[in-house]
Amino acid sequence: MTQAVKKQKLNKVEQAKAKKHPLLLKQELEHFAQIGWEAMDEFERDFGLKWLGFFHRPVTPGKFMMRMRIPNGILTSTQMRVLADIVQRYCQGAGFQDQGNADITTRQNLQLRGIRIEDIADIINILAQAGLTCVQSGMDNVRNITGSPVAGIDANELIDTRGLCRILQDTITNNGEGNLELSDLPRKFNIAVAGGRDNSVHAEINDLGLLPAYKNGTLGFNIIVGGYFAPNQYVSAIPLDAWIPPEDVVALTLAMMMVYRENGPRENRQKCRMMHLINQWGIEKFRAEVEQRFGKPLATAAEKDEIDWEKRDHIGVYPQKQTGLNYVGLHVPVGRLYANEMFELARMAEVYGNGEIRLTVEQNLIIPHIPDTRLSAFLAEPLLKERFTIEPGILNRGLVSCTGNEFCGFAIIETKNRALAIVKELEQELILTQPVRIHWTGCPNSCGQPQVADIGFIGTKTRKDDRTVEAVDIWMGGKVGKDAHLGKEVMKRVACEDLKSVVRDLLVEHFGAKIKEEALVG
Structure with missing residues (x-):
């Protein structure tokens, strides 16, 4: 714990974190499975396990929601099939009428519901074998890192966000194993990396938003900071007056996280987001502290960013920048998926595309890399007629x-x-x-x-x-x-x-x- 943190009167969550880092609960999962959820320490069950990605839900007693980490919202068909199998095998039980489900979230992510404490250790191992993780997806951590849903396939994109989102997640989570250094923030922290011209990630409501911008002919990012939603607190991000090239994204993100970790307020949980620190210091001091931690001067922001398109929802059929290939955006009503549908989506992604599936912040999904010659057959699939249409009603x-x-x-x-x-x-x-x-x-x-x-x-x-x-x-x-x-x-x-x-x-x-x-x- 830093000196800045020690000087504060800590709230109850901070006091509990100081006694035992919640990531260490991974070592006790077998014990929890033996004693059952009702015998667990209340903080560890209702808060601590969120560091591992499992959220106890009192409306379904004894059942946990699992929040995934899916950087840039991109899954393989194999990974989708693994998640479908988890829904089918582990997500049934009290509170669910006939089957478990998964929901696409507004952070290009998936949440699975109805998991028992006895199954958490096995599920973590299953995820790891599939190259997936749910670690650090709740509480005082960086949440799922959003990027352009059509990164790498949009003919008009400026920066491919896939690699940046992936390396950010791997760095922040220690390749999915859990990062003790970067999982003790004063509160949650959201990151959005925009790569296209339409701000498809809603960067303005993130603690750190990166907007494509040219400076002296070089394409990089203008930085906005401090956006967040909380009860009765709805705040748009503000300019940091800083521009960075893509190769500096990870270093700047870590610098900002460390400044926030070491100086952010930890007394009142309702006033612990990074914007509260910015308001306390002023944006000039905040920028200077980030710059010092970054280790070199930050260039001033480019005169303008390149967000000059109206927002796209990507529902429908669109040609990719790769000749002869298309991506198809499917409408998923309020983001709800069931296991049989997830298996079908995995099959369709393999049969018609290259096995890739992408999620959007509108709670929909995209199947890319469909050749012109297979498009008609894809669009005739029953799942698109019965549930996931490409032509939904306007509302x-x-x-x-x-x-x-x-x-x-x-x-x-x-x-x-x-x-x-x-x-x-x-x-x-x-x-x-x-x-x-x-x-x-x-x-x-x-x-x-x-x-x-x-x-x-x-x-x-x-x-x-x-x-x-x-x-x-x-x-x-x-x-x-x-x-x-x-x-x-x-x-x-x-x-x-x-x-x-x-x-x-x-x-x-x-x-x-x-x-x-x-x-x-x-």
Whole structure:
């Protein structure tokens, strides 16, 4: 523990970390399996295991969610098949009606649910054999590192983000084994590496965002810092006034993490993100401290970055920069996957592509490297007709949702099923002519990122007719891609049972929707 940390009054999480680094719990997994989840130390079960990637969920007692690390959101078909096997073998049980599931997250990642403490050690070994890891995916760690979902295949890309995301993860996690030095941050830390012109990673809501920019004819990155979402705290990143070439990305990231680790606040868990340190010091001092740790002067930022396109969602068929090859973006309704679908996706990626599968921050997926000669057969696959269409309805296309209270103890309301039901009804009642991005999050933690949506919902409760009912606060006006900015709250505590009509009015008033004649008659 550093001197700066010792001088602070530590919160309870920091006190527990000081007694035993949570990564060391890996050595006790067999013991935990023997004594069972109910006999475990409460901190170790509910917090410590998150350093290993396992999150106990009180809404499904005794069951853990596993959050993966998938840098740049890229999997092989073999890895997808391994994850499908884990879902099938280990993710069934109490709280799940008939089968386990996996969810694509807003960080190009996967979360698997329904895992028992007795199976964690075996699952970690299975992941390692497949070149996968879930270590350091929760609590005071760097979360999944996002990069361009079409890196290396987009004819218009500027920087291929795949290698940078991979080496960042390997460095930060000690090649998936766990890194004691870099897993004791004051709070979580998000990194996004943008490589294209449309900011497909939402860099502005990350603690560290890298935006492609030319300086003196050389392509590198402008740096933005301090973006984060927390309960009632929604902050966009600000410029560091620094530019770096790609070869300096890892060194600068480590320098910034060390400055944050050694100086960041550790008293109030609600005020421990890196932006709080920046606000305390001022951006000039923060930059100077990072520069000192970096070991050489930082160039001032390029005059402008190269984010000059509107945001793409990559759903549909697109030619790659490799002649004769295509990538196909599949719409995955609110990111939910089941084991049989995961096996099918792995098969399709092998039969039609080169076995690669990519995830996006919109909770969808891409299968690349499909030759022109195989495209028609791929598009005729039953899975694309039954579940993962390339032509979803306008509202469904832009729909994003967190897990909700079906599986998450933090969530105040149910989200995924409700989101799908409302959108289905609205698409039947309305004529829509322009895209509308609708994001749901079940609580103020904002995992569903409603502040960047055209229309966003944050779960809450309200009183109606002398009863407490599920409700949402409504946000509007979020912008992604070029000129990205957060939206604003426009309504509070709208009962979910009244929400469809409210959203219908918003779509008509602000997005040019028209009510179908049959709906008017009805």
